[in-house]
Amino acid sequence: MAGDISIGELSRRAGVKVTTIRFYEGAGLMPAPPRSEGDRRLYDAGHVRRLSFIRHARELGFEMEDLRTLLELSDRPDGSCGPVDEIAGRHLAAVEGKIAKLTALKGELSRMLETCNHGAVGECRVIEALADHSHCGGEH
Amino acid sequence: MAGDISIGELSRRAGVKVTTIRFYEGAGLMPAPPRSEGDRRLYDAGHVRRLSFIRHARELGFEMEDLRTLLELSDRPDGSCGPVDEIAGRHLAAVEGKIAKLTALKGELSRMLETCNHGAVGECRVIEALADHSHCGGEH
DNA sequence: CTTGCTCCTACAGTGACTGGAGGATGCAAC
DNA sequence: GTTGCATCCTCCAGTCACTGTAGGAGCAAG
Incomplete structure (x- = not known):
């Protein structure tokens, strides 16, 4: 023992x-x-x-x-296991939210990389996309 | 100005x-x-x-x-915007990895909540699933 | 002149650890 | 018995990306 x-x-x-x-x-x-x-x-x-x-x-x-x-x-x-379910349920919702956010983010990153013609920084679509905040639906 | x-x-x-x-x-x-x-x-x-x-x-x-x-x-x-693409690409891969992880996690959480019969903590599937590490494919 | 807002610096706190310093313990080999 | 090494101990600082607070100073309006 x-x-x-x-x-x-x-x-x-x-x-x-x-x-x-x-x-x-x-x-x-x-x-x-x-x-x-x-x-x-x-x-x-x-x-x-x-x-x-x-x-x-x-x-x-x-x-x-x-x-x-x-x-x-x-x-x-x-x-009762009610509080346990409540915590797990709350956490599940948070996880689903994170997945949704990351999926949107992945879309924006892919778009940035696809449209970049890989030349000089001056014409880099990735840099431009980061600088231009307008088309990503951010609150503000 | x-x-x-x-x-x-x-x-x-x-x-x-x-x-x-x-x-x-x-x-x-x-x-x-x-x-x-x-x-x-x-x-x-x-x-x-x-x-x-x-x-x-x-x-x-x-x-x-x-x-x-x-x-x-x-x-x-x-x-050259090569390094920019490299950083963004690396980040995209990381984001994809995170999504995969969170999706697996969501599955496990849903499964835990579904199989729980919402009675006493003693029979709570959520607690059991958390305690029993065997069926989630963790390295170890 | 007072009120109330914005601004300043400097520093402590967050969450969830991680790493290091400097020393003690435990155990096996010689 | 002693040497050497792994493991253990406590305490404290650092990580990341901020956030919040204390205690004061600047500035415009009423």
């Missing part, structure tokens, strides 16, 4: 850098674990699960603030 | 906050303009163009480092 795990080992198992683990501890996402006599952090399998959860959620783009709530909720398994 | 523009007016015309303009000056993207007797910055139409260029490029997601190069290039209109 006491299969103690060093911070380096935890780092390898969860795929999170050692410094980042310590940062998460300071930020309150990971608990301060017990220490060895030589003051080293001693983790267990529960910490690996929690850190993997954090890593996965961060990869999915959840902010640390969301993560704090998500972790708190997952610690109390008998509560 | 001397239609002097205050920093606030420049801010309104280019759609960039006053503090951000001063930040750009410190960062070397905007030149330090002449000053009035009362030590206020005096801009002209050229500054409006340059700042609009910067704003537009930033909106398109170019980093300040890229911007420095882009601005330098646009100041010498007789050079």
Whole structure:
């Protein structure tokens, strides 16, 4: 039961850098674990699960603030999962918004590159397009 | 010709906050303009163009480092626009990569929300999906 | 002369880490 | 026992692209 795990080992198992683990501890996402006599952090399998959860959620783009709530909720398994769905739903909408923005942006970049005749900067369509803000529908 | 523009007016015309303009000056993207007797910055139409260029490029997601190069290039209109195309092309590839990542992410989020039966956190599919890292093809 | 807006500098804070300095610990080989 | 190396510790500064605040000065209108 006491299969103690060093911070380096935890780092390898969860795929999170050692410094980042310590940062998460300071930020309150990971608990301060017990220490060895030589003051080293001693983790267990529960910490690996929690850190993997954090890593996965961060990869999915959840902010640390969301993560704090998500972790708190997952610690109390008998509560309603409504707030969890709310956070995930809000995040999904944000992701969809980002995709839409990036797709528009990609269109503008492609257009810029296609119409450029690759001569001198003076006639560069890319530079012109960047300077001329008028045809990209920006608010202002 | 001397239609002097205050920093606030420049801010309104280019759609960039006053503090951000001063930040750009410190960062070397905007030149330090002449000053009035009362030590206020005096801009002209050229500054409006340059700042609009910067704003537009930033909106398109170019980093300040890229911007420095882009601005330098646009100041010498007789050079080749090859480097410009290179920067824009690199950026386009990055944008396409981001879109792909976000689309995968959107799929995972949707799947999580769809399969959740909205009961207690203990059975919440969203929490489970976040905890279980195995089926999302993450490297590790 | 006062009110209220704009402007000035200088510096701290954001989010989510990352990296380095300078030192302690742990363990294996010699 | 000691040498050497990897790993660990804390603390703090830096990253990016700003944003916000404090504390003051300039300037035009009423």
